[in-house]
Structures are given as structure tokens and as C-alpha cells.
Amino acid sequence: MLLALLLLPLLGSGLVFAWKGSISKYLALGVAVAELVVAALMLCSFNYSDSVDSHLQYSIHYQWSWLMRSSIDLGVDGMGLLFVLLTNILVPLIILSSFNEEKSYRNTFYALILLMQFGLLGVFSSLDGLLFYVFWEVTLIPIWFISGLWGQEDQRLRVTTKFFVYTFFGSLFMLVGLIYLYQYADSFSLIDLYNTDLNPNQQVFVFWMIFMAFAVKLPVFPFHTWQADTYTYAPSQGSMLLSGIMLKMAIFGVLRYLIPITPDAIAGCSGEIVIVLSVCGILYGALIAIVKTDVKRIIAYSSLSHVGLMVAGIFASAVVTLRGNFTIEGAEGALVQAFAHGINVVGLFYCSDILIKRFKTRDIREMGGLAKVAPKFAVLFMIILFGSMAVPLTNGFVGEFILLKSLFDYNTLTMIIAGLTVIFAAVYLLRLYAKAMFGEGDEAVLSGVKDLSTSEFIVLAVLAFFVITLGVYPSIIIDLVHSSLKFIYLSVIS
Incomplete structure (x- = not known):
């Protein structure tokens, strides 16, 4: 096969x-x-x-x-x-x-x-x-x-x-x-x-x-x-x-x-440096996303922030293990979040593509009012957005929670700083949604806008299905990767 x-x-x-x-x-x-x-x-x-x-x-x-x-x-x-x-x-x-x-x-x-x-x-x-x-x-x-x-x-x-x-x-x-x-x-x-x-x-x-x-x-x-x-x-x-x-x-x-x-390199300063760089990326990506008005750039910097959390969690787990407290939680959380991020970011970029085609612009300040003419899109967009915001019972929640837990085991201050990404994500993603879906739109533009086509609906519905399913049953991923990560981290301490 x-x-x-x-x-x-x-x-x-x-x-x-x-x-x-x-x-x-x-x-x-x-x-x-x-x-x-x-x-x-x-x-x-x-x-x-x-x-x-x-x-x-x-x-x-x-x-x-x-x-x-x-x-x-x-x-x-x-x-x-x-x-x-x-x-x-x-x-x-x-x-x-x-x-x-x-x-x-x-x-x-x-x-x-x-x-x-x-x-x-x-x-x-x-x-x-x-x-x-x-x-x-x-x-x-x-x-x-x-x-x-x-x-x-x-x-x-x-x-x-x-x-x-x-x-x-x-x-x-x-x-x-x-x-x-x-x-x-x-x-x-x-x-x-x-x-x-x-x-x-x-x-x-x-x-x-x-x-x-x-x-x-x-x-x-x-x-x-x-x-x-x-x-x-x-x-x-x-x-x-x-x-x-x-x-x-x-x-x-x-x-x-x-x-x-x-x-040995990870146990030394190299692992610490990567964790610091990753946390800087978490904050930098989130803060830039808050001030951007280009819908695709908002998602790009959002991805930078989320990836930083995954990398920080992996290396925090490795450092804690090398200090004598065996754990694969950070790696498990990173893989859960990696799968969730793949689903969510593809959904967000597709939603941004739909917005750009409807409004003929990437600037969210020139968008608005789409929810009243495209209700199916509004619902599916919100589900994918919830996953990216790590709302409980969505695919982004479990991985992010485990990653923050692994950072807490590594260093409390690092976890607090990295945890700000949860708040910042809500700020820039809800701002994007509010502007595009509920802002004051141009009635002349909205009058010619249609809801989702069949292919658009299928793509977003499948992605929304994974957002909810993996949020309710994250053990599907954890059970799959557990023995692999156990082998890798046992190799580290052997």
C-alpha cells in the first residue's frame, strides 16, 4: 500500500x-x-x-x-x-x-x-x-x-x-x-x-x-x-x-x-534558544496580525504565531525529558495542533479567497455585510474561525492546551507569555470576521453577491466537519502517534 x-x-x-x-x-x-x-x-x-x-x-x-x-x-x-x-x-x-x-x-x-x-x-x-x-x-x-x-x-x-x-x-x-x-x-x-x-x-x-x-x-x-x-x-x-x-x-x-x-545540543543552550525564538514568533506574529488589514496577511501572521507555539512545545518537552522527567506531552500536543492547524489554515485561506472574490479587495476595511447575503458561508467560516481560536470542543483547543501545559512544566513565565496567543488570536480573528461579515457593506456590491457554490460548500463543510470531530475526539490522533513519540523520546534518553 x-x-x-x-x-x-x-x-x-x-x-x-x-x-x-x-x-x-x-x-x-x-x-x-x-x-x-x-x-x-x-x-x-x-x-x-x-x-x-x-x-x-x-x-x-x-x-x-x-x-x-x-x-x-x-x-x-x-x-x-x-x-x-x-x-x-x-x-x-x-x-x-x-x-x-x-x-x-x-x-x-x-x-x-x-x-x-x-x-x-x-x-x-x-x-x-x-x-x-x-x-x-x-x-x-x-x-x-x-x-x-x-x-x-x-x-x-x-x-x-x-x-x-x-x-x-x-x-x-x-x-x-x-x-x-x-x-x-x-x-x-x-x-x-x-x-x-x-x-x-x-x-x-x-x-x-x-x-x-x-x-x-x-x-x-x-x-x-x-x-x-x-x-x-x-x-x-x-x-x-x-x-x-x-x-x-x-x-x-x-x-x-x-x-x-x-x-545533547538540545539539552544545552540550543534548545533554550529555539524556545526563545519560538516565543518571540508567537508574540510577533499575533501582534502584527492585529494591526494588518490585508486578509491574507492576517492569516499568514496568524500561522507564524501558531507554528511558534508548536515548536516551543516540542523543544520544551524535549528539554524537560533530558532533565530527567520523561514526557512526550509537548510532542503529542504539537502533532495534534499540527493536524488541526493544517485543517484550519486551509479553511481560513479558502475563506479569504471567497471574501476577495466577493469584494474584489483584500482590505477588510472595504468589506462588510456578507453574513446577510451568504448565511451558509457565515456559519462555516465561523466554525473554522473557532477552531483557529482554540475554542473548546474544536480541533484547536486540545493541542493548544497540551502545548501550554508542556510549557508550564518547562517554565511558568514562558507559558504565560506564550499563552497570550490565545487572547491575541481572538482579537485579530474576531476583528476579521466582524469587519467582513457584519460591517457596513456596499449595498451595490452585496446585491450581486451569491452564497456558496456547490464546490465551495463541500470544501468548507468537510473542513468544518474535521474541526468539530477532532475537537470532540482528539484521542484519534493521540492514540495514533503515541508509540512513535515514545520511541523517539526513549532514543533521546538512551
Whole structure:
């Protein structure tokens, strides 16, 4: 099933690219739905045993280079399967979200989305450092073309060039770190990398080399300066792919690579520095979102703030564990929140796209009154907004609560400062909703506005379903990832 999961979007991408005309979007949606079915079958047959010995499943191993001691080594544990599910839930919705738009070279557009899906799934299933890097770089190619060819015309060249330079150079740092590890492990195999014996200074070097790539991709403050422009000027589907799925590669990479390989660096000042930078990002993103009036920039800075909380929680949990109090709460909370964030931020960017199309502007000061002419949109938008605000019984609440608890275990003052994000999120998101939905709108504009189309309603209704379901049953995610995180954090203290 894992082989089918990887080959289907790759083959589908080629088929969609070769198929001209409007049929290409239906073909792309069919491939994405088939991928979701495969992922669902993998979930149904997944072994939920709490034993760390059974955490890895659906393995594929094929030696592709004896010279470099690298192999096509693939497999998924609960954590990997979580991100596989997130990818395969969101990609068909992202494709469907474009059905009301006229795209030039539509077959190329949809083929690139499927190619990116292939790269993302490769990242989440790689058990070889070099293979992980290859898939990491593969994802950069389609998103660069999607943003560059279909982005806002007056800014797309500048923005996509800045994005490419940031992410490409970040990736080169990761490659240096992996090659350095290879010198001591004599292999790129993940298990061999885990067993590499590095002294604390060597671990610090490897940590910062690899973390640079993750810091840019997340992004972590102050490596965030590419994010707002790219999210704003990319097409809505590009913004959804970047924020909903692509940044999760870095969350995955931190847990899969950095924590087990460089525990001494994390226990030292490196972990403390990342926590401080993350908390700065939490406050910075939230405060900027409060004063922005561009709807897409508000969501971009909101994402920066929420990602900061996830990263802070992961490293706080790791530091507490290395101090002798074993806990995986922070990592569990981060994965719950990562899945919730993917659902919520895709919903918010799609809602912003709907607002921009209705009002012909990104400025919330020029919006208003949409609730009275689009009640279905008003309800679904509010549900997704509640999830992003971490309202109880929505998907954002449980993960955020666990993350704040892990920060409390680490340092009370850090938790208090990070906890301000709950208040700030309510300020900027309710301000956005109030302006767009209940402000004084132009009656001439509102008279021509319709409620949701069929495809728009399906996308938002599915996202709203996950907001509520995962808020009521968060154990679905926690049970899935528990044994994986237990294995990773036991590797830290062994």
C-alpha cells in the first residue's frame, strides 16, 4: 500500500499533464481521492500497539547506492501516517477549491499539485537521510512554479525568487549537516544516524545545520520574512499547500531527526534558544496580525504565531525529558495542533479567497455585510474561525492546551507569555470576521453577491466537519502517534 501511495500521485501527475482541457481537473481530483482511499485503508490496518518495537509499519527497503550507503528505505509509523492522512485529506480539497476558477495551462497546474503531493508523501515516509533530502527538494520545484506562474502578476517574480532563495539555501545547510553525520555513521540510514556517537560540540554543529532548513520552512522567527509575501501573492491553492502541508515537513523533521540525533545540543543552550525564538514568533506574529488589514496577511501572521507555539512545545518537552522527567506531552500536543492547524489554515485561506472574490479587495476595511447575503458561508467560516481560536470542543483547543501545559512544566513565565496567543488570536480573528461579515457593506456590491457554490460548500463543510470531530475526539490522533513519540523520546534518553 505504501508503494501505491507514492506511485499513484507521480503517475497521476504525468497523466494529468498529458491530458489537455477541462477534464484534467476531474482527473486530478480522481487521483487525489484514490490517494485518500489508500491512506484510509492504511489507517484501518494500522497496528495501534503501544510497543515501541511495532511503531514502524509498511516498510520498503531497496539498496540504490552501495557507494554512498544510501537506500530507498521507506516506512510509516503513527506520526508519519498522521501527516500522510493530512496530506491526502487536504490535497483533494485544495484541487476542488479551484473548480470555480479559470486557470491558464490547467493541466500543468493540477499536475504540479500532484507532483508536490508525491514529494510530501516521500518526506513523511523516508527512513534514509539522503532520500529525505531528495524528497524535501522535490517539493520545492512544484510550489515554486505554482506560485510563480499563477501568483499575483505584479509581485510574483520578486516574491517567488525570495521564497526560492530562502528555502534553497536553508536546504543546503541541511545537506551539510547530513553529510557531516554520514562521515561518522558511514550510512544515511535513519537507524545508523540515530546510533552515531557525536560529542556535544559536534551535535551543536549538526543541530544548527539541519535546523536552519526547518527554521526557514516553518518559519521560525527571525527566518520568517519570506512568508507573508509568499502567502499573500501566491494563488490560494499555493498558500494552502504551503501553510497547510508544506510547513509540516519541518515539524516532522524536528521530531524524526533533530531530537533523537542531537539530544545533547538540545539539552544545552540550543534548545533554550529555539524556545526563545519560538516565543518571540508567537508574540510577533499575533501582534502584527492585529494591526494588518490585508486578509491574507492576517492569516499568514496568524500561522507564524501558531507554528511558534508548536515548536516551543516540542523543544520544551524535549528539554524537560533530558532533565530527567520523561514526557512526550509537548510532542503529542504539537502533532495534534499540527493536524488541526493544517485543517484550519486551509479553511481560513479558502475563506479569504471567497471574501476577495466577493469584494474584489483584500482590505477588510472595504468589506462588510456578507453574513446577510451568504448565511451558509457565515456559519462555516465561523466554525473554522473557532477552531483557529482554540475554542473548546474544536480541533484547536486540545493541542493548544497540551502545548501550554508542556510549557508550564518547562517554565511558568514562558507559558504565560506564550499563552497570550490565545487572547491575541481572538482579537485579530474576531476583528476579521466582524469587519467582513457584519460591517457596513456596499449595498451595490452585496446585491450581486451569491452564497456558496456547490464546490465551495463541500470544501468548507468537510473542513468544518474535521474541526468539530477532532475537537470532540482528539484521542484519534493521540492514540495514533503515541508509540512513535515514545520511541523517539526513549532514543533521546538512551
